[in-house]
Structure formats: C-alpha cells, structure tokens
Amino acid sequence: SKLSKEITVAAKMGGPDPDSNSRLRLAMQNARSLSMPKDNITRAVKKSEAGDGENYDEIRYEGFGPGGTAIIVESLTDNRNRAVTDIRTAFAKNGGNLGESGSVSYQFDHVGEIIFEESSISADNMFEQALEAGADNVETDDNIHEITCAMEDLNTVSTALTESAGEEPKSAKLIWKAPNSIELDLDAATKLMKMIDALEDLDDVQNVYGNYEIPDAVMEKLGA
Numbered sequence: 001s002k003l004s005k006e007i008t009v010a011a012k013m014g015g016p017d018p019d020s021n022s023r024l025r026l027a028m029q030n031a032r033s034l035s036m037p038k039d040n041i042t043r044a045v046k047k048s049e050a051g052d053g054e055n056y057d058e059i060r061y062e063g064f065g066p067g068g069t070a071i072i073v074e075s076l077t078d079n080r081n082r083a084v085t086d087i088r089t090a091f092a093k094n095g096g097n098l099g100e101s102g103s104v105s106y107q108f109d110h111v112g113e114i115i116f117e118e119s120s121i122s123a124d125n126m127f128e129q130a131l132e133a134g135a136d137n138v139e140t141d142d143n144i145h146e147i148t149c150a151m152e153d154l155n156t157v158s159t160a161l162t163e164s165a166g167e168e169p170k171s172a173k174l175i176w177k178a179p180n181s182i183e184l185d186l187d188a189a190t191k192l193m194k195m196i197d198a199l200e201d202l203d204d205v206q207n208v209y210g211n212y213e214i215p216d217a218v219m220e221k222l223g224a
Contacts (some may be wrong), residue, residue, distance in 0.1 A: 002206055003031045004044035005076050009056050011048035022155035026172050029158075033170050054078040062105055063091050063098040065195055067188030070104035070211045071096065072176045077204040086202050094195030107211055108176040111136070112154030114147040115172075120165040121145070133160035144170070148177065178211030186221055189214045193222065 007027045014021035018028055024045070031041050057080055061073040071091075077083035088098045114135075116126065123140040126147070130138045135149040135157050149157045151174050158172040184192060192212060199208050214222070 007044035065096040066191035072209045074207040083204040090198040095191045112149040113175045115170040116145040118143045129164040133157045176209040181213040
C-alpha cells in the first residue's frame with residue numbers, strides 16, 4: 001500500500017528508529033490514524049532493512065489540469081519510466097498536460113499540515129497551543145482543526161500539539177498549499193476530479209495537490 005511504501009522509504013532513509021527519525025515517526029503515526037494493523041507497520045519497517053528490498057525514487061511532477069489549474073504530483077517509484085509514462089497519460093487523457101520541473105511549483109508553498117479532530121481540544125485552546133508551539137495558522141471547520149507551519153517545524157509542532165490534545169493527530173505531513181486558488185465551474189471540476197482520480201489510482205503516486213477551489217453548489221452537483 002502507499003502507506004507502507006512511505007514507511008519503508010522513511011526507514012530506509014533515516015533508520016528504523018522512529019525516536020530519531022521524524023519522517024518515520026510521522027509516517028507510522030499517519031498509518032495508525034488510518035487503522036493500519038501494527039504487524040503491517042512493523043513489516044514495512046523491516047522491509048527497509050532487507051538488502052534486496054526495492055529502491056524507491058522520490059520524484060515531483062508538475063503540470064496543468066482542466067480550467068487552468070496547477071497540479072503537483074508526488075511519486076515514490078521503483079521504475080521512473082513507468083511512473084512518468086502513466087502520469088503523463090493520466091494528465092493527457094483528462095484535459096491536462098505534464099509540464100517541466102518548476103513549471104507550477106512557484107505557485108505553491110511547501111508547508112507542514114497537522115489535522116486534529118475538533119473533539120480533541122477546543123478551537124480557542126488549539127489556536128493558543130498551536131501558535132505557542134510555532135504554528136503559522138489554525139483553521140477549525142468541518143469538525144477538524146487544520147494547523148499549518150513551516151516545513152522544518154512540522155515535527156516540533158506536531159509533538160507539542162499531541163501532548164496538548166492528549167492524542168495523536170489524524171495526520172501530520174508536508175503538503176503543497178497554494179495561497180491563491182482558481183474557482184472551477186461544473187465542467188472544469190468534473191474533468192479535474194476525473195484526472196485526480198486517475199492519478200491517485202496509480203501505484204507510483206503518493207499525493208496530488210492543486211490550486212483549485214470548488215464552490216459548494218458545484219460540489220453538490222458533482223456528488224449528485
């Protein structure tokens with residue numbers, strides 16, 4: 001699975017001890033929050049210690065989607081040729097096109113994102129604790145607290161807030177966040193969602209980010 005692949009790569013890069021490997025600790029934390037069995041997590045870590053294990057390359061692809069959207073695709077792959085072919089096809093078949101490295105990333109900020117259930121701690125308390133821990137912003141909506149921080153502060157802020165909330169976050173990871181977004185109409189949103197689904201269905205793709213916003217009225221029609 002994509003979760004176990006991230007754990008294996010994190011352990012291979014920084015060692016199998018989550019106490020000294022913050023990327024591994026966050027990957028294991030995210031896996032637990034999605035109910036990944038403990039045995040599977042242990043197996044994914046052990047896989048990193050096998051000399052004959054696969055070697056994964058981390059590659060960032062950038063391109064353009066329907067409606068003039070900018071898209072970033074993060075890939076973990078053991079076959080670069082397969083990955084770029086499949087990703088280019090997913091773009092092309094759905095009204096997008098793969099661009100050069102750097103073609104859209106300047107439209108995004110690379111930041112840390114931490115998500116907690118709203119029930120874990122009050123909005124006021126979370127806001128106060130997050131800013132004290134070094135976070136840049138806190139938004140509470142749709143039953144969750146969404147905290148953003150500088151990428152280098154992700155581990156520190158996540159650890160501090162875990163202590164404050166008394167529970168682990170739903171997720172804590174680095175993301176590509178666009179300060180400005182493009183509002184999509186129904187036609188563009190339909191095509192873009194199809195393209196993102198095609199990308200996320202690829203085994204080599206870990207994450208997909210875009211600078212789009214879909215109005216509630218359009219979302220309702222998409223879900224109809």
